[in-house]
Amino acid sequence: MLFVDDLHLSTTGGTELVHGVSFALAPGEAIGLVGESGSGKTLTCRAILGVPPPGVTVSGGTIRLAGDDVAHYSRRQWDRARGPRIAAVFQDPASYLNPSLTVGRQLGEVLRVKNGLHRRVAKARAVELLASMGLHRPEHVHDQYPYELSGGMLQRVLIAIAVSGDPDLLIADEATTALDVTVQAEVLNLIAALRAERRLSLLLVSHDLAVVAQLCDHVVVLRDGRVVESGPTRQVLDDPADPYTRALVADHREYGLDRLVAR
Amino acid sequence: MTAALEADGVEVRLGRRATTPILHGVDLTARAGEIVGLIGETGSGKTTLARAVVGLAPLHAGAVRVDGTPVSGLRGAELRRFRRGGRVQYVFQDPLRSLDPDVTVLDSVAEGLAVRGEGRAADRRARAVAALEQVGLDPALGDRLPGRLSGGQRQRVTIARALAVDPRVLLLDEPVSALDAANRNHVLRLLDRLRREREVAIVLITHDLGSLAGIADRIVVLYRGRVVEEGPAARVLLEPADPYTQRLIASVPSIDGPRPIYARSTR
Amino acid sequence: MRALRLAVRQRAARIALAVLGVVVLLMITGEWLAPYDPLHQDTTAILAGPSAEHWLGTDYVGRDVLSRLLAGSRLSVIAAAEAVGLGLLLGVLPGLASVYVGRVFEWLSLRVMDGLMALPFIIFAIAVAALLGNGLHQAMFAVGVLMAPSFYRVTRAAAIGLRQAQYVEAATLFGATRWRVVRTHVWQKVLPTVVVTTATAMAGALLVVSSLTFLGIGVQPPAPTWGGMLASDLGYLTQRPFGPVAPALLIIVTVAALNALADAMTVDPATTQEAPDALRR
Numbered sequence: 134m135l136f137v138d139d140l141h142l143s144t145t146g147g148t149e150l151v152h153g154v155s156f157a158l159a160p161g162e163a164i165g166l167v168g169e170s171g172s173g174k175t176l177t178c179r180a181i182l183g184v185p186p187p188g189v190t191v192s193g194g195t196i197r198l199a200g201d202d203v204a205h206y207s208r209r210q211w212d213r214a215r216g217p218r219i220a221a222v223f224q225d226p227a228s229y230l231n232p233s234l235t236v237g238r239q240l241g242e243v244l245r246v247k248n249g250l251h252r253r254v255a256k257a258r259a260v261e262l263l264a265s266m267g268l269h270r271p272e273h274v275h276d277q278y279p280y281e282l283s284g285g286m287l288q289r290v291l292i293a294i295a296v297s298g299d300p301d302l303l304i305a306d307e308a309t310t311a312l313d314v315t316v317q318a319e320v321l322n323l324i325a326a327l328r329a330e331r332r333l334s335l336l337l338v339s340h341d342l343a344v345v346a347q348l349c350d351h352v353v354v355l356r357d358g359r360v361v362e363s364g365p366t367r368q369v370l371d372d373p374a375d376p377y378t379r380a381l382v383a384d385h386r387e388y389g390l391d392r393l394v395a396r
Numbered sequence: 397m398t399a400a401l402e403a404d405g406v407e408v409r410l411g412r413r414a415t416t417p418i419l420h421g422v423d424l425t426a427r428a429g430e431i432v433g434l435i436g437e438t439g440s441g442k443t444t445l446a447r448a449v450v451g452l453a454p455l456h457a458g459a460v461r462v463d464g465t466p467v468s469g470l471r472g473a474e475l476r477r478f479r480r481g482g483r484v485q486y487v488f489q490d491p492l493r494s495l496d497p498d499v500t501v502l503d504s505v506a507e508g509l510a511v512r513g514e515g516r517a518a519d520r521r522a523r524a525v526a527a528l529e530q531v532g533l534d535p536a537l538g539d540r541l542p543g544r545l546s547g548g549q550r551q552r553v554t555i556a557r558a559l560a561v562d563p564r565v566l567l568l569d570e571p572v573s574a575l576d577a578a579n580r581n582h583v584l585r586l587l588d589r590l591r592r593e594r595e596v597a598i599v600l601i602t603h604d605l606g607s608l609a610g611i612a613d614r615i616v617v618l619y620r621g622r623v624v625e626e627g628p629a630a631r632v633l634l635e636p637a638d639p640y641t642q643r644l645i646a647s648v649p650s651i652d653g654p655r656p657i658y659a660r661s662t663r
Numbered sequence: 664m665r666a667l668r669l670a671v672r673q674r675a676a677r678i679a680l681a682v683l684g685v686v687v688l689l690m691i692t693g694e695w696l697a698p699y700d701p702l703h704q705d706t707t708a709i710l711a712g713p714s715a716e717h718w719l720g721t722d723y724v725g726r727d728v729l730s731r732l733l734a735g736s737r738l739s740v741i742a743a744a745e746a747v748g749l750g751l752l753l754g755v756l757p758g759l760a761s762v763y764v765g766r767v768f769e770w771l772s773l774r775v776m777d778g779l780m781a782l783p784f785i786i787f788a789i790a791v792a793a794l795l796g797n798g799l800h801q802a803m804f805a806v807g808v809l810m811a812p813s814f815y816r817v818t819r820a821a822a823i824g825l826r827q828a829q830y831v832e833a834a835t836l837f838g839a840t841r842w843r844v845v846r847t848h849v850w851q852k853v854l855p856t857v858v859v860t861t862a863t864a865m866a867g868a869l870l871v872v873s874s875l876t877f878l879g880i881g882v883q884p885p886a887p888t889w890g891g892m893l894a895s896d897l898g899y900l901t902q903r904p905f906g907p908v909a910p911a912l913l914i915i916v917t918v919a920a921l922n923a924l925a926d927a928m929t930v931d932p933a934t935t936q937e938a939p940d941a942l943r944r
Contacts, residue, residue: 169578283439310574313603314605340577346651346653381578382651384576386651388580388581389607390605390609391650392609476839479837480838496828496847498852499847504830561837
């Protein structure tokens, strides 16, 4: 599904930020990308999405999406790929929505442009999608503006937009970090349900190992732009081989409910 | 023994004519050396409660006492004199917004002392450096502007700023929820030390129950402006009585694999 | 002074600063540099063209134009500076006070500034001259008063956004007085906009001084000023068609330099900020 091989990312100044990251994601599989801030997990994600930050370019390696090398895709090729093949949600949903348009209108626009739906059909489909995101009273939500919705509701709307093109791969970059714990649980559940229903592959980026443990089959641990360890989630988290991973897991376990229950 | 911090029946209403109730008579106490976890979701009123306690949000009813002395009625010069004492400190949720972008780290940390007008500038700098070291920051960062620090460093700077005036009561608003595990542990260990060595009364505000386990002595659960549960941390975390608390605890993800709530469909 | 540092990185601003430096130099040394007494009338050479003795020619009573321009620079610039200084004082302080003193002062100052903004510069200056007597200081007083609202508005706009800033709240929680908050936290944020407004206002004031002297208000002849020379030269266009060029050019270049400097300082800092910070967020 997604195949990243020896990916190098550098600034235009020549400083290399990501030094050969490799991993593969099978159809329907979920991989968690973990590491501290500055480890290159978000950079890698953005490169896979074809939107590296300004001044950063792919300086080596390949990114294959369903067999196609996308590392050097043109803008037009990307326009065709985003939606039906790859989609993403991020930490701050509000900044990805236009504050002066209703969320339904923004979802409808994506449906019309990407899926070529007629205006009226698009609206019906938009309400349907919002309903399938577990939003109560979807017709009402459809006509609301972003500021009228809570963070969790906005993230659901963003997920609706992301899956509206029926993508094969969903990238979630710290998508639940800013949410309340209860809302985080609901959104993670939603993603899990969507995975099962749509055979969606998932690339989940998080600094929280516990979040990754809820959803992912495999974990890739990044440090300073390098993969230090990867493998099945339970193996990596229960029996980490790399000292860095061990430190991450130990740090995580030092406080928290798990420790209390264990005592 | 009177508690270091006592807030009784705190009622806060916002809006033009104080029509929107945010807190409906909430009690909060913290004894010297105690860490109280104040937990609630977005909009539960936990930040408003902290702001009301330090006098940033107007009390509609209720009273706040520090070491037994009523402080919620103070105004003007009296209020300033009390605040200069630095007995109660509040650490804002967003370190980026609560640090002046044009003021160096060291000057920010020394601000409380400078306002007090205590000692000479060199002494104040020395105490600010000590506060930076206490939170585990390299004093060499003191000459930087906040924009040149990482999120974790900024968070510690705001804590150092509060510690520099040697408070008796420390309220921290989500001090660890934006941090990765290593930084979170560092801050939590620091709080634990403050409580033991300096007998500071600490109120730890968070939406993440998990970060309270192993550090809080008592937990207060706030839901829609009311306290729905309160008790010793172990009791609240292991045998929650209120359904909302139960849901909160069930929602905390575990590193040991999917928890039951994550297997259930939301629909 | 981040605004100024930022501006110096741009070529236009460096040129503008150089031009302004020359103007200031002229202001200080103009009187000594002048080859002739600016008031001396040479009746043998009236309305003469440029020559070896008179580089820029002579005016309608035979005074050396170059000497008058040089000598006039001090009065022209000082007059403008006087007006801007008064505008700064009457604008910035009430602007800050309107945010930090209280509702009554806020309301009152807003109404007064609204009122001042409705008055036209030239006509107000004429009225003031009629009331207080015709002189440079009276005219500049009038101009300064009318400049106050623009300083008031930019200061207030910059300060009002900071009233709710968390670092201001943090300072208040330490027991800081309003005065201390303004000094340590607000002033630095307000200063760049005030500096920019000052540069723009300086340009405006130079023009107004020129216009007023042109109308015969303010500086009284025979004392030389740029605006005054422009006015008198225009009267002799038929005899000396290039006459107004020199004073006009001086006014234009100085005003343009001030405007260029102001523009350079308003370049959006967000686009020029150091990259690491932007990336981190």
